[in-house]
Amino acid sequence: MKESSIASCYMTPSPGTEQFISDHCFMYLVSGSMLVYDGHKEYKIQSGDFGIGRRNHLAKYIKQEEDGAFKKIFIVFQQDFLKAFKDTYGYIAQEHKIADAIIPLVKDKLVQSFMESIIPYFNEHGVMEEPFLDVKRTELLLVLLKVNPALANVFFDFTNPGKINLEEFMNRNYKFNVSIERFAYLTGRSLSAFKRDFEKIFHETPRHWLVKKRLEEAYYLMDKKGKKPSEIYLELGFENFSHFSFAFKKLFGHPPSQLNEE
Numbered sequence: 690m691k692e693s694s695i696a697s698c699y700m701t702p703s704p705g706t707e708q709f710i711s712d713h714c715f716m717y718l719v720s721g722s723m724l725v726y727d728g729h730k731e732y733k734i735q736s737g738d739f740g741i742g743r744r745n746h747l748a749k750y751i752k753q754e755e756d757g758a759f760k761k762i763f764i765v766f767q768q769d770f771l772k773a774f775k776d777t778y779g780y781i782a783q784e785h786k787i788a789d790a791i792i793p794l795v796k797d798k799l800v801q802s803f804m805e806s807i808i809p810y811f812n813e814h815g816v817m818e819e820p821f822l823d824v825k826r827t828e829l830l831l832v833l834l835k836v837n838p839a840l841a842n843v844f845f846d847f848t849n850p851g852k853i854n855l856e857e858f859m860n861r862n863y864k865f866n867v868s869i870e871r872f873a874y875l876t877g878r879s880l881s882a883f884k885r886d887f888e889k890i891f892h893e894t895p896r897h898w899l900v901k902k903r904l905e906e907a908y909y910l911m912d913k914k915g916k917k918p919s920e921i922y923l924e925l926g927f928e929n930f931s932h933f934s935f936a937f938k939k940l941f942g943h944p945p946s947q948l949n950e951e
Contacts, residue, residue, distance in 0.1 A: 697765045697822060697826065698763070698765070698816070698817040698825065698826060699763055699811070699815050699816050700719070700760060700761070700763070700811045700816075701760070701761060708747055708748065708865045709746075709747055709867045710742045710745065710747070710748055711744065712765050712768065713741060713742070713743060713771070713844055714742045715742075716734075716741075716742060716763050717762040718735065719762060720736050720758040721736060721761075723752045725748055726748065726751075727746060728747055728790070728861050728862045729789070729790070730789070732791055739794055739796075741791070741843065742790065743787070743789070743791070745874075745875060746875075747862055747865045747867065764826060766844065775845050780841045787842060794833075794836075800833065803829060810825060830844070850874065850877045851877045852878060855876050855878075855886050856890050858875070859891075862875075863903060864906070864924065866927070869884075869895050899926070904937055904940050907921055907922070907925055907937065907945065908948070911945060912948050918945040918946060
């Protein structure tokens with residue numbers, strides 16, 4: 690089935706809210722700036738910067754407008770596309786593994802010139818349509834691999850996550866708003882195995898532990914760091930403020946706003 694152009698190549702003023710990177714993607718920041726956090730590091734991205742977000746990793750994006758402007762070009766390389774590219778051009782992944790979720794790339798004239806050249810191919814909705822999509826994605830991938838040959842180890846590694854230390858992973862990534870199924874997959878486990886291992890380690894269910902862990906962090910940030918509830922609830926993985934406030938009051942016996950009043 691043909692991949693959707695809307696999901697593969699677009700220019701948009703929004704950095705998006707997805708915190709799970711399901712496919713390798715290339716991002717070029719046209720205007721504005723943004724912060725990206727992957728559980729290990731925080732990256733400051735400025736206008737003109739570009740890099741790779743790696744498949745099967747977590748990341749949060751916070752945009753920062755400059756003079757009211759924020760725009761990025763986002764190009765997704767799905768697995769079917771990469772496998773076809775590999776078969777055509779003969780690239781292979783070596784044993785060397787790159788661990789980081791975000792790979793900032795050094796500015797290069799060839800990449801920058803290419804990005805400037807594709808802007809006219811986006812329509813008024815910021816989408817690159819057929820028949821240009823695969824041609825331009827192929828051209829970009831050839832450019833990236835010419836400038837950064839080591840990226841072959843990223844793009845053409847088609848393995849799924851292996852079993853890793855669950856306790857370490859969850860304590861590092863509990864703030865990400867993704868499903869239990871995602872957490873299970875990223876730790877190399879079936880959902881049933883994840884739940885079983887989780888309860889052996891933490892002695893409670895994943896959902897209960899996640900809410901409690903996030904709320905305890907919220908309490909610390911408000912009580913010790915002077916943060917406001919509205920500043921932190923999204924950062925801690927809550928989907929909306931009402932859910933955060935309700936859960937906080939249920940655990941601590943009072944609404945989060947009371948901490949700021951004391």
